[in-house]
Amino acid sequence: MFLLSGLVASFGLSVRTLRAFITTVLSHYHAIPYHNFCHVCHVLHAVFLMLMTSSAAVILPAEDKLALMIAALCHDIDHDGYSNSFHGK
Incomplete structure (x- = not known):
């Protein structure tokens, strides 16, 4: 999706570095029922x-598109699977 969107080319991103980043993000998600x-x-x-x-x-500049894609990728990072009310927040 990063390639198809043109963001890799727009920012001159290294596919190897992007793959390493995504793999690192993946390592911070847990094997839980939903927020995985x-x-x-x-x-x-x-x-x-x-x-x-x-x-x-x-309408959106490339920077905003990249920010949205990264935010989508990281939005539940390290989520433990419990709600805010469970944590008393």
Whole structure:
């Protein structure tokens, strides 16, 4: 999705470095029922589709698109699977 979006080319990102980053992010997701890496992939794909098929494709600058893709990838990092009310927040 990072390649297809053109973000790798736009920023001159190394595919090897991007792969290492994604692998590191993956290592911080836990094998829990919902907030796991599979969920992250679904969210990332939804963000990618919105960026590629809506007016966001022409309105948003590349920096914002990259920020949204990274935010989608990292949004539940280290989530323990419990709600805020469980933690008393």
